[in-house]
Amino acid sequence: STYADMIASASEYLEVASTNHYPDLSSSYTTFSTLLNQKLYHQLAVKLLSFVSDSTNLRSTPEGTNSFLALFDSVVLAVEKKVNPLTLARIASNVSHSLLNTTLYSKDDKTATSDGEAAKALLENLLEKKDMLGIPATLYAEAKLHLLKLFLLEGNQITGSTTMNAISADTSNSTPSAHRTSSLESTRVMLERNTPILTELAQGTESDVAVVHAAHHECAMTYRKVVGPPEKFYKDAIQYLSYTPLDTLDGGTQHVLATDVSLAALTGAGVYNFGEVVHNNAALLASLENERGGESSWLVGLMKAAASGDVTAMETIWDAHSTQDSVAGRLLTQRIAVVREKITLLALVNMVFERASSDRTLKFDDIAKRTHVPIDDVEWVVMRALSLGLIGGTMDQVDATVDVHWVMPRVLDAAQMNDMATRFEDWAAKVTKTREFMSEHVPTFG
Numbered sequence: 001s002t003y004a005d006m007i008a009s010a011s012e013y014l015e016v017a018s019t020n021h022y023p024d025l026s027s028s029y030t031t032f033s034t035l036l037n038q039k040l041y042h043q044l045a046v047k048l049l050s051f052v053s054d055s056t057n058l059r060s061t062p063e064g065t066n067s068f069l070a071l072f073d074s075v076v077l078a079v080e081k082k083v084n085p086l087t088l089a090r091i092a093s094n095v096s097h098s099l100l101n102t103t104l105y106s107k108d109d110k111t112a113t114s115d116g117e118a119a120k121a122l123l124e125n126l127l128e129k130k131d132m133l134g135i136p137a138t139l140y141a142e143a144k145l146h147l148l149k150l151f152l153l154e155g156n157q158i159t160g161s162t163t164m165n166a167i168s169a170d171t172s173n174s175t176p177s178a179h180r181t182s183s184l185e186s187t188r189v190m191l192e193r194n195t196p197i198l199t200e201l202a203q204g205t206e207s208d209v210a211v212v213h214a215a216h217h218e219c220a221m222t223y224r225k226v227v228g229p230p231e232k233f234y235k236d237a238i239q240y241l242s243y244t245p246l247d248t249l250d251g252g253t254q255h256v257l258a259t260d261v262s263l264a265a266l267t268g269a270g271v272y273n274f275g276e277v278v279h280n281n282a283a284l285l286a287s288l289e290n291e292r293g294g295e296s297s298w299l300v301g302l303m304k305a306a307a308s309g310d311v312t313a314m315e316t317i318w319d320a321h322s323t324q325d326s327v328a329g330r331l332l333t334q335r336i337a338v339v340r341e342k343i344t345l346l347a348l349v350n351m352v353f354e355r356a357s358s359d360r361t362l363k364f365d366d367i368a369k370r371t372h373v374p375i376d377d378v379e380w381v382v383m384r385a386l387s388l389g390l391i392g393g394t395m396d397q398v399d400a401t402v403d404v405h406w407v408m409p410r411v412l413d414a415a416q417m418n419d420m421a422t423r424f425e426d427w428a429a430k431v432t433k434t435r436e437f438m439s440e441h442v443p444t445f446g
Contacts, residue, residue, distance in 0.1 A: 006078040011036055013074040022059050022067065032075065045083035045091070048076060052094040068095045069118070080129075085137035086208055089126065093144040093215075096122045100151060116152045123148065136201055136212050139194050143215040146187045150222050153183050187223050191216075214243040225260060231268030237261045238276050246283050254287035255296070259328055262288070262299045266306060267335040272346060272390060272408065274307035299328055306339075309347035311372040314340070345385050347371045352391055352407045360393075364400040 011033060018029035028051055035044035051057050052068050059067040072095045080088055099119035123145040130138050198216060201209045217240035224233035237257065246254065261284070265271050277285060289297040298321045305313035318336070321329060332339060351370045352360060364378040371381055382402050385391045392406030 003078075007036065010075045010078040013070075017067075017071075021062060025057060025059070028057070036075070036079070041079050041082040042084065044079065045087045049087055049091050049094070052091055052098065055098065058098055066095075066099055066115075068098045069122070071095075072122070081132065085133045086140060086211065089133065089137040089141040089144070090211070092122055092126045092141065096120075096144070096148060100148060116148075119148055120145065120152075135197065136208055139197060139201075140212045140215045142190055142194060143212075143219040146190050147215075147219040147222055149183055150187065150219070150226065153180060154226055184223070184227060187219070191220050191223065210243045214240060217243065229268065230264040231271050234261060234264035234268045234271050237264065238281075241281055241284065246281075251287060251290070254284055258284045258287045259296055259299065262303050263328060263331055266302065266332065266339050266342065270388070272342065272349070272388075274303060274346070278303050278307040295326065296328055302339075306343050306346060309343060309345075309350035311343055311347050311370075314343045315372075341384075344371045344373060344381060345388070345390055348381060348385050349390050349407055352404045360404040362402050362404065364402075367402070 014029050014033040014036065018026045018033065022029060028047075031047060032044060032051075035041075035047060048071070052071070057068075061067050061070050072092065076088070076091055076095075096119040099115045099122070123141055126133070127138065127141050127145065133141065194216060198213060201212055217236045221233055221236035221240050224230075224236055237260065241257075241261075249257070261277055261281075265274055265277055285300050285303065288300050298317055301317045302314060304310075305317060318332075318339075322333060322336075323329070347370050348367060351362065351367065355362075364375060367373075367378045367381065368375045371378070373381055378400075379395070379397065382395050386393070386395070390408050391404050393402055393404035395402045
């Protein structure tokens with residue numbers, strides 16, 4: 001059919017939908033019709049995106065199918081060459097996910113349906129038009145397609161719980177092994193291929209860059225939640241959060257993500273910058289206290305203890321909650337030795353940071369008291385911190401001291417920032433005094 005025929009058909013569909021099929025949504029469908037007839041395609045796309053982003057607008061068609069899909073097939077495809085490609089991809093993604101797991105609303109009854117194959121087909125068909133889509137929209141659609149496949153593959157292990165195969169030894173599922181392996185491998189290849197291409201988006205608008213990066217990192221962190229390791233999940237989750245406004249995630253999603261990020265931070269190899277979560281994403285952690293009756297609020301305390309290297313607080317919290325029958329409790333029990341080592345090392349890091357740069361010769365006795373380890377184990381703690389690059393310095397085993405000249409950079413809390421400001425003020429005062437002394441005592445020549 002010609003373009004004119006497609007527009008006419010789209011206009012007719014909207015009119016029928018407004019007056020006959022969905023009278024409670026008549027205002028929205030009438031707006032779509034007006035914008036279409038006025039050829040205001042950009043405004044139409046924006047309105048459509050907002051509409052399909054709200055699941056309460058979803059209905060069952062007279063034929064018993066998904067009304068978002070009917071709107072996409074009848075209207076969106078008619079104007080696909082007239083709208084922003086990334087907006088088109090975002091509309092397609094929302095429609096696709098509505099097919100995956102939704103409740104269709106009608107006046108008479110509510111029927112829960114799910115059509116994974118149709119959901120995949122919608123995005124796969126869109127990706128056959130890469131020349132029309134361009135790089136940003138293609139990256140976005142590919143990320144959303146593979147995220148959809150992960151949802152189909154793993155089900156509630158991703159969306160409905162905080163079971164992290166990245167940490168847990170239990171990776172059993174009902175999906176045939178060969179299919180599961182092939183699907184996960186295709187996602188890995190896509191992520192590796194598209195990661196360097198993301199840099200090409202630097203010239204795009206800020207909102208476009210954020211949306212595409214968020215989609216990519218959401219897919220990456222979901223993949224890592226399934227296959228591990230936890231430190232890679234943590235890295236992608238932090239990137240996802242940096243591109244995603246927290247108020248766009250519902251409370252349940254925030255709770256699951258906060259739990260997973262906390263578990264990954266506590267158990268992931270090489271993750272020591274807890275301030276990225278405790279300070280930069282404090283609102284996310286708050287969901288652990290606000291959702292589900294605060295059943296996971298103790299994780300917040302554990303994260304704060306880790307960030308400050310407070311061994312006493314960590315042991316107190318763990319003793320009180322280690323027997324709690326929860327996913328987080330069971331997973332941490334498997335890796336509690338790793339958590340204890342991490343907080344012990346961070347106790348040493350914070351001990352160094354709290355001292356002035358001129359007073360960083362630490363005695364083994366003081367380290368033992370701060371880290372709660374036997375004096376004979378202090379040398380191991382120091383060597384471990386040095387080997388991991390948490391501190392830089394030299395150890396004197398004869399005098400039982402360590403001279404520290406460098407400590408790892410990390411996110412600081414308000415009190416630490418104030419301490420840094422005070423140190424800078426002291427340093428500036430010393431520089432001023434030195435300059436004045438040199439001016440008074442060094443003779444001028446000439």
